[in-house]
C-alpha cells in the first residue's frame with residue numbers, strides 16, 4: 001500500500017519508503033562494521049517489526065540469523081504499562097550470542113525495558129537495540145538504543161509495520177494519522 005492510497009487518512013507524510021530505505025542502508029553499514037566476524041542474531045518483536053526486520057536484514061552484507069518474540073502489553077488500550085506477557089518465546093538459546101533486538105518503534109520505552117531485562121538474564125555475549133522510530137518526547141526511561149532510524153514527534157503514526165486497529169501496517173511509508181480516522 002502506497003502513501004497515496006490512503007492520503008485522505010493522513011494529516012502528514014513523515015517518510016516515504018525510499019527515505020526509509022536510504023536510512024536503513026546507513027544503519028546496515030554501521031551494523032556490518034560493528035558485527036564483522038561476529039555471530040549476529042537479530043531478534044524481531046512481533047508484529048510491528050516485521051517490515052524493518054525484512055528490510056534491515058536484507059540490507060546487511062554480513063550473515064545473520066533471525067528469531068522472533070511475540071509479546072503483549074498488559075494495561076489499558078493504547079498506553080503501554082511496561083508489564084509484558086510473552087506470547088511466543090524465541091526458538092534460540094541466547095547464551096554467548098551477539099543479540100540485536102529489532103523494533104519498529106520505541107515509544108515510552110517500557111516494553112523495551114522489560115524485554116531487555118528478560119533477554120539479559122539469558123546471558124548473551126552482547127545485547128543492543130535497533131529501532132526504526134523513536135519518540136523522545138514520550139520516553140519514560142533512558143534506555144539506550146544503539147541504532148535509531150528516525151526520532152519522530154509524539155503523534156499517532158502509522159505505516160511501515162505500525163498499525164491503527166490492525167490496519168496500515170502494510171503502508172510502505174510512515175505518516176501521521178488524521179484525527180478524523182480515530183475520533
Ligand code: PRP
Nearest residue numbers: 046047048080105106107108109110111
Ligand atoms: C509497539 C512496538 C513496541 C511497543 C513500544 O508494539 O512494536 O513493541 O509498542 O511501545 P512502548 O515503548 O510505549 O512500550 P504494540 O504493543 O503496539 O504491538 P504490535 O507490534 O503488535 O503492533
